[in-house]
Amino acid sequence: MxxxxxxxxxxxxxxxxxxxxxxxxxxxxxxxxxxxxxxxxxxxxxxxxxxxxxxxxxxxxxxxxxxxxxxxxxxxxxxxxxxxxxxxxxxxxxxxxxxxxxxxxxxxxxxxxxxxxWSPDAGQPAPEPIADLVPVAYVHNERRELTDDHWGDVPSVIRLDGGRFTPEALLSLDSFSHLEVVFHFHRVEPGKIQTAARHPRNNPEWPLAGIFAQRGKNRPNRIGVSRCRLLKVDGLDVHVLGLDAVDGTPVLDIKPYLRQFGPREEVVQPEWVDDLMRDYYSGSPEPESPEATP
CATH class of the missing domain: 3.30.429.10 (Macrophage Migration Inhibitory Factor)
Known part of the structure; x- marks a missing residue:
């Protein structure tokens, strides 16, 4: 306060x-x-x-x-x-x-x-920043605007750092159908970080939710996690579909998705999440034809 x-x-x-x-x-x-x-x-x-x-x-x-x-x-x-x-x-x-x-x-x-x-961690030392994280790859695609929806048909290439890795780092990855990608929201300004509660997407029709009760990009450590479909592996390039990261996004880790890591119980979530996610993984909207434009 x-x-x-x-x-x-x-x-x-x-x-x-x-x-x-x-x-x-x-x-x-x-x-x-x-x-x-x-x-x-x-x-x-x-x-x-x-x-x-x-x-x-x-x-x-x-x-x-x-x-x-x-x-x-x-x-x-x-x-x-x-x-x-x-x-x-x-x-x-x-x-x-x-x-x-x-x-x-x-x-x-x-x-x-x-x-x-106020004592966030009584008796505990103050947390120290983790400074040894280095991107392993970068995202390349046509999405450059920080928009929220229509990621389902977005193709991307996750290109590994050739100075640190060889294609051997991706050996057998193509035997999996989906990936989990950990990345950094590098275009979120530090001053825009949220640490408390807010309306998701700043929509007052949705209830206040703490920053750790939503997946907004303005997070304290600006870390994103996404699951996407693997299309193919070509050398140091990992071709995926539906990765919700814009062009130039630094990738911190790539993991194969294993269904055993999915929830073992029924997934429960509030109704506003269904509204928020309605168009998130839909395809890109069709452009209006000139005849339809008033």
């Missing part, structure tokens, strides 16, 4: 404006509404020194302090500061570059929220 304190010699822009600012933050971070607090503190003359505030300026740009958990990544914090700067400039009619913001991160054990001292 970010806490934002804004300081200025000017009067507050009002509760509605501050609420809009908080809503922009929760939307960016994928937090439920109300999970951001904003304070505006009007400074009395003689209690501050800032050259830009000399001479009683008509629209003094505020300075701000943002307090958040240390678990927010640098990309998220950077995006948060940019959003605050842009929205404040719009609300107050000031120049963005005159708005100064800084961040204070609360580490585990230093933040009391809802009568509980």
């Amino acid at each position: 970010p806490v934002i304190r804004l300081y200025s010699p000017a009067e507050s822009p009002g509760v509605t404006a501050l609420a809009q600012l908080a809503d922009a933050v929760t939307e960016l971070l994928g937090l439920p509404a109300g999970q951001c607090w904003v304070w505006w503190q009007q400074l009395r003359p003689g209690t501050y020194h800032r050259p830009e505030w000399r001479g009683d300026p008509e629209n003094p740009a505020p300075v701000g302090l943002v307090i958040c958990k240390e678990s927010y990544g640098n990309g998220q914090v950077g995006a948060l500061l940019r959003v605050l700067q842009e929205r404040l400039a719009e609300l107050l009619g000031v120049r963005r570059e005159e708005i100064y913001l800084t961040v204070q991160r609360a580490t585990a054990g230093e933040l009391l929220v809802r009568d509980e001292v």
